[in-house]
Amino acid sequence: MRIGSNLRTEKDRAVLRIRAKVLSASREWFDQHGYVEVHGPTIIPVVGDCSSFFEIKYFNSKAFLTQGLQPYAHYFVSSLEKIYTIAPTFRAEKVNTRRHLTEYWRIEVAQNCEFDTIVKVEEALLAYICQSLSKENVELFSCFKRSVKDLSKIQTPFPKLTYDDAVDMLQRDGFNIVWGQKLSWELEHHLSLQFNSPFFIAKFPLGVETFFHKSDPDRSELTLSADLLAPEGYGELGSSAQRITEKKVMSKKMTEENIDPADKNWYLNFMQSRAFPHSGFAIGLERLMQWICKLSNIKEATAFPRLHDCIYP
Amino acid sequence: MRIGSNLRTEKDRAVLRIRAKVLSASREWFDQHGYVEVHGPTIIPVVGDCSSFFEIKYFNSKAFLTQGLQPYAHYFVSSLEKIYTIAPTFRAEKVNTRRHLTEYWRIEVAQNCEFDTIVKVEEALLAYICQSLSKENVELFSCFKRSVKDLSKIQTPFPKLTYDDAVDMLQRDGFNIVWGQKLSWELEHHLSLQFNSPFFIAKFPLGVETFFHKSDPDRSELTLSADLLAPEGYGELGSSAQRITEKKVMSKKMTEENIDPADKNWYLNFMQSRAFPHSGFAIGLERLMQWICKLSNIKEATAFPRLHDCIYP
Numbered sequence: 001m002r003i004g005s006n007l008r009t010e011k012d013r014a015v016l017r018i019r020a021k022v023l024s025a026s027r028e029w030f031d032q033h034g035y036v037e038v039h040g041p042t043i044i045p046v047v048g049d050c051s052s053f054f055e056i057k058y059f060n061s062k063a064f065l066t067q068g069l070q071p072y073a074h075y076f077v078s079s080l081e082k083i084y085t086i087a088p089t090f091r092a093e094k095v096n097t098r099r100h101l102t103e104y105w106r107i108e109v110a111q112n113c114e115f116d117t118i119v120k121v122e123e124a125l126l127a128y129i130c131q132s133l134s135k136e137n138v139e140l141f142s143c144f145k146r147s148v149k150d151l152s153k154i155q156t157p158f159p160k161l162t163y164d165d166a167v168d169m170l171q172r173d174g175f176n177i178v179w180g181q182k183l184s185w186e187l188e189h190h191l192s193l194q195f196n197s198p199f200f201i202a203k204f205p206l207g208v209e210t211f212f213h214k215s216d217p218d219r220s221e222l223t224l225s226a227d228l229l230a231p232e233g234y235g236e237l238g239s240s241a242q243r244i245t246e247k248k249v250m251s252k253k254m255t256e257e258n259i260d261p262a263d264k265n266w267y268l269n270f271m272q273s274r275a276f277p278h279s280g281f282a283i284g285l286e287r288l289m290q291w292i293c294k295l296s297n298i299k300e301a302t303a304f305p306r307l308h309d310c311i312y313p
Numbered sequence: 314m315r316i317g318s319n320l321r322t323e324k325d326r327a328v329l330r331i332r333a334k335v336l337s338a339s340r341e342w343f344d345q346h347g348y349v350e351v352h353g354p355t356i357i358p359v360v361g362d363c364s365s366f367f368e369i370k371y372f373n374s375k376a377f378l379t380q381g382l383q384p385y386a387h388y389f390v391s392s393l394e395k396i397y398t399i400a401p402t403f404r405a406e407k408v409n410t411r412r413h414l415t416e417y418w419r420i421e422v423a424q425n426c427e428f429d430t431i432v433k434v435e436e437a438l439l440a441y442i443c444q445s446l447s448k449e450n451v452e453l454f455s456c457f458k459r460s461v462k463d464l465s466k467i468q469t470p471f472p473k474l475t476y477d478d479a480v481d482m483l484q485r486d487g488f489n490i491v492w493g494q495k496l497s498w499e500l501e502h503h504l505s506l507q508f509n510s511p512f513f514i515a516k517f518p519l520g521v522e523t524f525f526h527k528s529d530p531d532r533s534e535l536t537l538s539a540d541l542l543a544p545e546g547y548g549e550l551g552s553s554a555q556r557i558t559e560k561k562v563m564s565k566k567m568t569e570e571n572i573d574p575a576d577k578n579w580y581l582n583f584m585q586s587r588a589f590p591h592s593g594f595a596i597g598l599e600r601l602m603q604w605i606c607k608l609s610n611i612k613e614a615t616a617f618p619r620l621h622d623c624i625y626p
Contacts, residue, residue, distance in 0.1 A: 013392050020350040027340065037333040041617040042355075042401045043367075043416050045624055054356075055370045056378070058415075059407065063624045065369070072617060072626075079326050088355045088401065094372065102371075103356050270626040304354040304385060311358055311376045313385075313583040 011143035015300060018133065018140060019289055023086065025132035026107055029125050035109065036080045039087060040072040047071075047263040048211070048254075054092045054102075065090035070212055071267065073110035074243065074278050082111040086285070094308045097185065098297040099235065101286055103306040107238075110280035115214075115224035115242040118279035119200060122228055122240050123158045126198055126283070130154035133292065145294040159199040163208075163222070166191055166201050182208050183227075188235045195231035202226035211253040213241040228283065230291035237288050240281030247271055324456035328613060331446065331453060332602055336399065338445035339420055342438050348422065349393045352400060353385040360384075360576040361524070361567075367405045367415075378403035383525050384580065386423035387556065387591050395424040399598075407621045410498065411610040412548065414599055416619040420551075423593035428527075428537035428555040431592035432513060435541055435553050436471045439511055439596070443467035446605065458607040472512040476521075476535070479504060479514050493518050496540075501548040508544035515539035524566040526554040541596065543604035550601055553594030560584055 030037070046053050046064045053064040067089055069076070076083040089106045109121060134152035141148055161169070163183075170177050170187055177187060183201070191201070203222040206215065213223040225241035244250045247268055254264045289301035299305040304313065343350070359366050359377045366377040380402055382389070389396040402419045422434060447465035454461055474482070476496075483490050483500055490500060496514070504514070516535040519528065529535040538554035557563045560581055567577045602614035612618040617626065 008392075016351060016389075016393060017349060019352075023350055024340070024344065027337070031337065036330060037336055038329060038616060039332075039401070039418055041416060041619055041624075043403070043619050043624055045626075057368045057370075058624060059405070059621055061624070076329075076616065079321075080329060088352070090356070092372070103354060105352055266625060303351060303389065306354055306356050308372055311354075311356055311371060311374070312579060313358075 012300075012303075014140055014143045015289065015293055015295070016303060018136075018293060019285070019301070021133060021136060021140075022129055022285065022288065022292070025129045026084075026086070026125065028132070029128045030084050033082070035082045035084045035111075038076050038080070038083045038085050040066065040069045040076075040085060042066050042088065045263075045266075047267045048257060048259050052091055052093050054090050067091060068106065068282055069108050069110060069280065070243070071270065073108075073280050074245065074271070077110050077112050077278050078276075082109075084109045089282075089284075092308075096308070098299075099185075099287065099290065100307075101298055101302065101305055102308055104287075104302070105285040106282045107285060107288075108280065108282040110278065112276050113279050114277045115226075115240075115279055118240050118242065118281055119160075119202070119226050120156075122226075122238065122281045122283070123156045123198070123200075126158075126228070126237075126288075127154055127156045129288075130292075141293075146292060151292070154197055158197055158228075159195060160226075161191075161199065161201050163201055163204045169194075180205050180207060185235065188227075188229060189233050192229050192231055192235045193233045195229075198228060198230055198237065200226045200228055211250070211257050211259075212243050214244050214249075224279075228281070230287070232291070232294075234287070234291040236284075237291065238281055238283035240279065242277060242279040245276070245278055325613075325616075327453055327456045328602065328606055328608070329616060331449075331606060332598070332614070334446060334449060334453075335442055335598065335601065335605070338442045339397075339399070339438065341445070342441040343397050346395070348395045348397045348424075351389050351393070351396045351398050353379065353382045353389075353398060355379050355401065358576075358579070360580045361570060361572050365404055365406050367403050380404065381419065381595055382421050382423060382593065383556070384583065386421075386593050387558065387584070390423050390425050390591050391589075395422075397422045402595075402597075405621075409621070411612075412498075412600065412603065413620075414611055414615065414618055415621055417600075417615070418598040419595045420598060420601075421593065421595040423591065425589050426592050427590050428539075428553075428592055431553050431555065431594055432473075432515070432539055433469075435551065435594045435596070436469045436511070436513075439471075439541070439550075439601075440467055440469045442601075443605075454606075459605060464605070467510055471510055471541075472508060473539075474504075474512065474514050476514055476517045482507075493520060495521050498548065501540075501542060502546055505542050505544055505548045506546045508542075511541060511543055511550065513539045513541055524563070524570050524572075525556050527557050527562075537592075541594070543600070545604070545607075547600070547604040549597075550604065551594055551596035553592065555590060555592040558589070558591050 043063045056063045085108050130151040134148045213225045216222040228238045230237050286301035290298050356376045369376045398421050443464040447461045526536040526538045541551045599614035603611050
């Protein structure tokens, strides 16, 4: 049993201090740009495939632990226009890598805008966080292989690939991938090694993304979605998308995905039919910390990491 | 099924905006006073009575949802001295009142200090929040029976009763209470009606409090603990205490409380034996909002309230 090992060394303390600074820089940026902080529910019902959700005994019924603001985001956006939340997120996945926690914190944004805008918001926020950290005392980073100078170089606009570009690059470099396939960790990792700035992969094919994402009006086989990746081999930090706002389109998608009619019914009742566009993104705080501090294992990015095989201490 | 009703009216929006301002005022105060933001785990093992905890299916074992930073707080304090967290909290209690949610957010503080200091920190934070809100645009409060002038009057020091005083007052007012009994909601409510400022009830008897709390060195039948109550009948907002830091004392208390030996063992292994005093408090965000906005039901203090009989939408 690992006993509180993440709080003993100077490095452990530095991680926690940098983590707090990432949070305060984020909130500073949100304040400056008129975003309102909100809290969605942690305990939720799940629509569709619930295999990656943790199940809770909720008195005589069952409930699940959240994986993000969907489908609550559009309610907040319709009331407050631009919102963010910083909250814990849960994935019941038995993955044994150096980049998976079962409990992590996400920085999530939703607002009344089109896809192109949300990508710009995401990169502006991340660049601001890096610029803020670069002004910190050099000593704070002395335990890590990251220098404040590296962080000062992170500026917008970030490089942008399409999913098509990514598949081309990977095929050219000898990887066995066909169009329409999900990008595995190994493929992402290879792409990530080609960059020294965070970058985007945009417009994933329909099958790869969830039913919340709007189709690209120019090419209906694509979605208005993008993953944000860290450079230097660290891979995915977050993802963004424009959401479907038309009930008819959502209803059709849910039928295609074989969503249970009762689930579909409450979801569509809950969904507002509003004409305004609505987009959002989420960045994983521990993944961001892992890249910023060049941590070899994501466990080091939080004081009491939760892994599929351990909930202690 | 209630469909997103908390985000439709001007009042709903005002609650969310004030909630965001309470959060930012809190963080402003924490920044000014050198507190570092941390995140404890949400998924935890439970030591002792777990009947009020939500249980999670955690792969092949079981785990629970957190009710606060204990027992992790002392690790953070030993590394960072003064810390705070703002995070969701869960109680599996079937209570049907206007002041209980199964999921709520707590503002929690822990630091290297004695009991008297933590009470001063708690009142200073709350007074700062009220003062900050009192400088807001009057219109923000136009939907509520609360005026910014009321809030401007909230200043430290807050009135302080001891548990002994509280029992005397209640007996004098004709309530049937004997020393050593827990203060029920009705009794708290009565006391709360006597004040027009938040106030403390300090030094509860041993049996009323959890095994984490240190005994009063002057009167060993009391604990170094205090509840913070809102005035005007709103009742408990939060609680504070000095924690036990000696392993021997904790071990004895755990035996008295019939804690399972395996649980006791990991807990004591995990516990650091450090000589420094360590105290903390937690304030329920929704309870605070209920008082600040004079909301008749705590459900109105959050966008998607979770109640024991409903997890929708």
